[in-house]
Amino acid sequence: MSSSKITIKDVAKRAGVSIATVSRFINNAALKESNRKKVEKAVKELNYHPLLYARRLAGGKLDTFGLIIPGYEGIFYSFYALEIIRGVATTLGEKGVDLHLNIFWNKDNFKTSLVDGVIMADVIGNQDQLKRLVKEEIPLVVINKKIDDKNVNFVTIDNFRGGYEATEFLIHHGHKRIAHLSGDLRVECAKDRLEGYKSALEKNGIKKKANYIKTTNFSRKEARGRLEELFSGQDSPTAIFCCSDEVASEVLNFAEEKSIEVPKKLNVIGFDDNPHCLYGNLMLTTVRQPLMTMVQEAIKILDSNIETKKPPQRVVLNTELIIRDTVSFL
Amino acid sequence: MSSSKITIKDVAKRAGVSIATVSRFINNAALKESNRKKVEKAVKELNYHPLLYARRLAGGKLDTFGLIIPGYEGIFYSFYALEIIRGVATTLGEKGVDLHLNIFWNKDNFKTSLVDGVIMADVIGNQDQLKRLVKEEIPLVVINKKIDDKNVNFVTIDNFRGGYEATEFLIHHGHKRIAHLSGDLRVECAKDRLEGYKSALEKNGIKKKANYIKTTNFSRKEARGRLEELFSGQDSPTAIFCCSDEVASEVLNFAEEKSIEVPKKLNVIGFDDNPHCLYGNLMLTTVRQPLMTMVQEAIKILDSNIETKKPPQRVVLNTELIIRDTVSFL
DNA sequence: GTGAAAGCGCTAACAG
């Protein structure tokens, strides 16, 4: 007997109760103990699992959340993106909620009707999709991007402050020639980190130099190119604040090749606290961003919004400077 | 107006046809051109999207596939697992099919009723889940594991042959002291690669040495431990066939630290063709496994099984030895 | 080619 054909009716018949009672059992509603036992027994014996689409049509939940991440070359090699997916997958897994994963390339074919709520990471290139989700009034929370629309929940990380503190840390160590290898500036967090960097220089009376600011796409390869530029002239920097640990690792590689001693001659701060970048002899000083916390916050918000519509939440999490080997006094 | 409330009725009314006609339009059934246009217009104007759960209840498709991967520590750092996820996500994305991702930790809470079919990777620790899916008669294909049940579709890679060819390649280069750093032997592919290794030695009249065979959990860390053992005695190997490129990279690291020249004094072959392991000056000789092809095959099989039940498919893909820098004649 | 109508399996009133 194929268990896929078992319906609530079969269970009701076997347990000798009405389908309503079975439904109540499934949904943990109040039930007389004797009935509860009978139903439980029938459910087990028949190996019954409610058909979620039927349940949903009748107003119930699907117990699955959507996660939308904008696609880009190398996303599956990106610590950040994978941490998000990992965080969501494991957090939901513990709750018995399934994950409907959508990588947005260019077509918006996300199936709203198959999820109870959605987490949207970043929103870059898919603003229209965001609009659509808002319009459809599905429980939604955006992560790692501040949203203007006052009705949209989001939880982000204070990238500005992260950049500010990292830069100031370098300044406090006596550095004045501080470069920044930024990420793609169309990405909000990259922009914010850059702004934090600039602001720290300003506040500390250090004049910004345009050619100390180099943009990458977060990749090692581009970092390498920008580094060549950075060290081609005469007044090369004594410290570099990087948009990611990967980029910072590349700085370390570069320094080793060019025999520039770290941290004696060059200081480096990364961003992410990426365990992959901890090999080698030098432990990277870096800015840790609470990705896991961000994801968990987001899920909490989603949960509460699925029960009943809540006032929009807008939360900003703090970064933490992790001090290791790559910064020292001049 | 919230577009989430738009139903087939609204479209029918607006287009001046019956809901049956709208349904036919959605499902690309035959329609008079004039009606087709009217419906198309109404659908656009109302921004109508069928509710998939309702459609499903009535016998339609969800256009989403499930992917189940067994969870393990470090899965999100595993090239293999990520390639599978990436392959499935992108291949499905191109078809407009969504991905319902399930990482199996220990509870089977995969929601069969939310997918049209499922791809199961590996099956380790979740045999019961496999049984359940078979019993539920949902279109199913297992990847990277041979299944005894004659009714289950699978597509795997010939890991035995991969191991055999790699080992034989070393033998043909004059090696006799060939070690193998295997993966976790509870994983089928690790076992098959080991068997391939053994078989190649045997066929070439080289006696196996128990202490040349070391088991890891595919990780760098364990590889390091086993390497210490391997090189602690007097007759250390002149060549190592590794279960993965990560492990092989660690061999390279180890060799460099111990000043064992590769490939002069030590030859190394990896498995995976993992681009992450291509940094550094030495390009790894390795066995490429067609993960993407495997995934695509699986999806093709699933597709055909969703239309109508097909006879079970059992396909085995070949590996390819990629010859680079880490093997040379003795 | 098209419309009317009968469910698909479940939840949520509503009565008891």
Add this chain to the structure above:
DNA sequence: CTGTTAGCGCTTTCAC
């Protein structure tokens, strides 16, 4: 606390 019943939005006969 429990059973009866009316849909949820869609697909699919079955007539026309």
